[in-house]
Amino acid sequence: MTKPTREQIDAEFAARRAKAREEVNKLDRNTIHSEPERGAFFNTVYDRANDDAAQIPWADLAPKPQLAAWLKANPGNGQTALDIACGLGDNAEEIAAARYDTTAFDLSQTAIDWAKQRFPSSKVKYLAASLFEPPMEWRGGFELVNECYTLQALPPQMLDKSTRAIANLVKPGGTLLVYSRMRHNIETPDGPPWPLHENDLMKFADLGFSLVADERFEVVRGERKVHHQFAHWHKSP
Ligand SMILES: C[S@@+](CC[C@H](N)C(=O)[O-])C[C@H]1O[C@@H](n2cnc3c(N)ncnc32)[C@H](O)[C@@H]1O
Incomplete structure (x- = not known):
């Protein structure tokens, strides 16, 4: 054969x-x-x-190219990083490979065990935790926070709560990266997922962040091209 x-x-x-x-x-x-x-x-x-x-419909088994490019241009030097809702761990591994002292969490213990099994010699500290009940010491604790596809995976009525929970994890003066599907139409979409509107992301501005850069692009999903954004935010010191 x-x-x-x-x-x-x-x-x-x-x-x-x-x-x-x-x-x-x-x-x-x-x-x-x-x-x-x-x-x-x-x-x-x-x-x-x-x-x-x-x-696992969202598992690409590879880091997001925009994140990889950002890390190439902004390598770490032992700074702390957190990958939110890390799934099977590809983004977290890329962050650690760029020399960030990386923690990654997901609410699913199975996802965490799976990530550890996929990357047995990983330097990432993987653990199961919820974005809405993180360990106390994580508050304002990370110089780099990466969020990929979590905001859009929670219903629109959760958006204020999720945005705030993510913002709280970033150290003053630190960096937040947000990778998400985007929509142009202001009306609430029929999800899941619930692609974000530009106004949704502006909630980070209300929480003391300024937008450093955003990249807009399309990702091909089967027959469709899906609008995406990769945004780099800076938290005021
Ligand atoms: C669409 S997946 C994205 C996974 C990963 N970030 C990626 O890009 O491949 C959403 C992830 O969020 C996790 N998740 C959902 N709610 C969460 C919460 N409250 N705390 C931590 N993780 C959560 C899910 O288990 C899932 O792994």
Whole structure:
């Protein structure tokens, strides 16, 4: 039998991931109104994946290219960094590789165990925790905070609370990176996910951050091109 090519393997993985996305969306719609924080949903997705990353619709198994480019231009020198809701750990690993003293957390213990298993000699401190009940010592504790796809993964009624929770983790004078899907239309979208509007991100300005740079781009998802933004914020000292 001939060995499958890289393209065939990737196509097969993408097809299984698309199928898994349909299934988890169905599962989600049944619980979303009873549990806006979606903890049970995320735990279920990781728990039932049985170590098959194709079952995790958001797992690219690679760091986000915009984050990687930012880190190349802004390497660390032992500064503290936090990756919020780290999933399977690819962004956290990239941050640590850029010489940041990196902590990464996710509410799912399964995701955390999986990340540790994928990166057995990692320098990242992985742990299970909730964004809404972080350890006390994390408050204002990190010089670099990276947030990727968490704000949009929580319903719009959670946005004020989630934005504030993220902002609280950044040290005064520190940096916050936010990677998200974006929408142009002001009306509340029918999620999940709930792509953000520019006004949503401006909540960080109200919390003492100034926008240093933002990159807008499109990510191809199947037949669609999805608007995205990668924003770099500075917290006032
Ligand atoms: C769409 S996924 C993105 C994961 C990862 N950041 C990435 O880009 O691959 C959202 C992640 O947020 C995590 N999550 C959701 N609510 C959370 C909370 N309150 N505290 C910590 N993690 C949370 C989920 O378990 C999930 O891993």
